[in-house]
Amino acid sequence: MNEGPLENLIRLLSGLPGLGNRSARRIALHLLSKRSTLMMPLAHALSDAAENVKSCSICGNLDMNDPCNICTDDKRYKAQICVVAQVSDVWAIERTAAFKGRYHVLGGLLSALDGIGPEDLRIDKLIDRIHGGEVPVEEVILALSATVDGQSTAHYISDHLSPLGVKVTHLAHGVPVGGELDYLDDGTITTALRSRA
């Protein structure tokens, strides 16, 4: 039997991250019950975003413009670059409104297991930015996950940036704000104790 439009929709939905067959069926039925108010707008939003959202050629962030709004915002310091793995990390840091510099999205983390090497990430572009900017970069903040892959990526980048005379800093490790000591893992408590201030 040929795959009908409904089966095709459910198959595509079930391949999205976090969704399975059951949730895809549920979403498809919900969409079909709201065709004009939700289903067609979503179809248009998908093609609109696919056509108009670009990857910033400087920092790798996603935006309608290239270079992106953050890279072209003159109010943001050019001398501070925050290095993150994914675009979602840019969004997470932007939500805090605590950072006024610019970003550099690597597009992933070094991973021996997944076969991701330095050439698969935007590390060369980071070094180019530090060499070639109008304003010299004073500080590179490595905002990478506290995982094995995150830390090995941070080491690799630190090693390659130290000859350039740029200050490399990391996010602090410690007790999450609102976190209860009793529920924290030993590694976090040990780190928080050692970094006490």
Added chain:
Amino acid sequence: MNEGPLENLIRLLSGLPGLGNRSARRIALHLLSKRSTLMMPLAHALSDAAENVKSCSICGNLDMNDPCNICTDDKRYKAQICVVAQVSDVWAIERTAAFKGRYHVLGGLLSALDGIGPEDLRIDKLIDRIHGGEVPVEEVILALSATVDGQSTAHYISDHLSPLGVKVTHLAHGVPVGGELDYLDDGTITTALRSRA
């Protein structure tokens, strides 16, 4: 600030059942990383399904044809109608391949709390089908949830079908196949004991 295409996409995705802001952002980023292989096909699948999937005027099932493939399948008994709340219940019963009759989708359950009355469901159409079919309907199987709303809907339909001289049956209640007694609620065990055979 105007909502960009990415924010618009994330807003629409986060309104789907089972998805929140975080999962919508994750799905949007995943889609943008696979624009031609996933994002555009999904946009087309959505408009294709919105335009071509119809609600069957006889049974209320969703299909490309009206009447649907099940209603027009001569191999399926016309004398047996299985009444379900949602299209997803049709799919669940079809997966078992244990039923060879036809369906009637109510489009929901009676619910005093949600203000859903008999006129909001396809109960009239069920009675019309029993009156007007070429082949007399011998049995109506009420395959409704074992919840308060499901059972009150079943009572309401039974009351309206009994004057028509049609046999009304219900799904059996009991221990799920593969279920361990120790993990079952008291109500299910009591019902299974009473209906023992």
